[in-house]
Amino acid sequence: MADDQRQRYEHAAKILGGDLGLCGCGDSDGSYALVRILLGLTPFYEHLDELRALIPDSGVRHIVSSALDSAGLIEHGTSISGSWITTKGTFLLHVLTEVGGDWDRLYGLGLPHDGGDCTEACWSVDRQ
Template sequence: MSVDEAVRDHLNRIFYEDLGLCGCGNPDEAYVLVRDLLSLAPYYENEGWRLAETLTGGGAAHHIIMSVIDVAELTEHGSSVNGAWLTPKGAWCLQAMRTVSFEEMSEGGLPHEGRDCTDACWALPTEEAAA
């Protein structure tokens, strides 16, 4: 299966730079964890935060993981990370992670020759068609 190079490269940036993860240990499992956590958002609905706590192991690990996802601008929150919702970047990331495997993503480079992304990078295909 051929993966769009721009999608792969954007996921690569999110995983390795924005989330600050590395390729050693179990990065493929981390990729799945991030995807699964994003799929539970908004966490304030249907007790998504409880499921997120189960996936992360709860306690301090849960707080750290949810905060990292928030700092990477995949979610944003009001009074608690347990009530967070997806940002446009997070929605884009979730959609891309559902179709691109870790192996495909990890073959990527950085988008825009290493320059920063813009909000236009996170427009979902359905939003582009409506514009």
């Protein structure tokens, strides 16, 4: 794996495991796929019917949307159901699309910056 690709994957793994708190047990593959689908439905205000079909329960939809918001992947104004994708969310969506369901590519990687903090530069589209 090329260094740049490895760094992108390390950042994606940090977002999934750290910022979203998704562990590797249970249905981690399904949760990663759901994150990819949800980010692809942004802005939510243009895809409300699809979002409601995917997650029919409004309480569950609120919790999931809030988790994406807390992780900095989406943001919203007056209503979380109208959220749009952030630069960080766009970065993750690109990586998850690149991985294409081969989630094993995101396992067993170290943390970016030797566990240090990320900056906005980490989410640059130029890194793609």
